[in-house]
Amino acid sequence: MAQERTASRRIMVVFGTRPEAIKLFPVIAALKEADGLEPVVLVTGQHREMLDQVLEIAGLVPDHDLALMQPGQSLDEISARLLTGIGGVLDAEKPDMVIVQGDTATAMCGALAAYYRKIPVAHVEAGLRSGNIYHPWPEEANRKIIGSFADLHFAPTDTAANALRREAVADDRILVTGNTVIDALHWVTAQLADNPSRAGVIAPVEARFAGKRIIGVTTHRRENFGSGMDDIAHAIRDLAARDDVAIIFPVHLNPQVRAAMLPILGGLDNVALLEPLDYLNFTRLLQIAELMLTDSGGVQEEAPALGKPVLVMRDTTERPEGVAAGTAMLVGTDRTTIVTQASRLLDDAAAYAAMAQAHNPFGDGQSSARICAAITEWFSVNGASQPD
Incomplete structure (x- = not known):
């Protein structure tokens, strides 16, 4: 007999590089504080040393660490290993939703592995477009792939949201949140103010x-x-x-x-x-x-x-x-x-x-709270149902 789920929705947060970790540790902290949401952290180790630095600063201990970094591996080699490695964890954990961030191979493969299992995908920093799939390469293609099937698109700005609308993403799946990197920056500058020796x-x-x-x-x-x-x-x-x-x-x-x-x-x-x-x-x-x-x-x-x-x-x-x-x-x-x-x-x-002195258009430090509220609202509307 299958074990019953608790009332909390289990949200798997997948990342593997330093920038992803910086932009997702405030989201993980907000998920821990949110009623009814439970983060499960999966790191791939795509950038091992630089990733570990952020994990230590943020006090994060991953629930799963694939440690996939190898010297000299090609994009297709790392993508294959990411897809199968993340897929195995998803099969074991069966989360209610997967969160990915940005445009890395980890983000693309994490979203794709979730899609293959009909697990809803939330994309943090959605809608960024340069208009040229080779600049930046391969990031522009990665984020377009994620954007083609994500269930929730957390756009950092109105410009990003409009790019998604031009790609026929429905308005009710897009939320302009600001960028979570500003949340992280506020947290870190406060840490430095309290203890400059850090x-x-x-x-x-x-x-x-x-x-x-x-x-x-x-x-x-x-x-x-x-x-x-x-x-x-x-x-x-x-x-x-x-x-x-x-x-x-x-x-x-x-x-x-x-x-x-x-x-x-x-x-x-x-x-x-x-x-x-x-x-x-x-x-x-x-x-x-x-x-x-x-x-x-x-x-x-x-x-x-x-x-x-x-x-x-x-x-x-x-x-x-x-x-x-x-x-x-x-x-x-x-x-x-x-x-x-x-x-x-x-x-x-x-x-x-x-x-x-120009105005910074990228956020006010409250992006993670908006993301958690939107996820809670999504579950209130969609329940535990899988995407159609």
């Missing part, structure tokens, strides 16, 4: 560069591998030639990123090439930086919340709200363009103020 990794670098104008850098996008990464590295070296500037660059663990950056930037006195920072230390970098150079999606949302301009080293962005609001600017990977636009912000106070 950013102990960045502290000696901050002291070393006292009196300098800090430029923070992150880069890791696959579509920039090759000549794009080389151009980014040379642009950073050009900016480091300024006497008033210092560069703090947590270098991604991907070997192709390191092979491009370390030979060109290693050994420069005013360039600190760091191992990937945990979220507390990275937030401190955002606080002390004058501006950010990045090809990351999350930084486009986080930095404006702290009043820091963002130069996006990509040709397209699925976050056009930041560009429209004036908090971010697309500069691509062209060496001259990066240097010119960064120098303009450093030398033109009015241009800097226009970006630094």
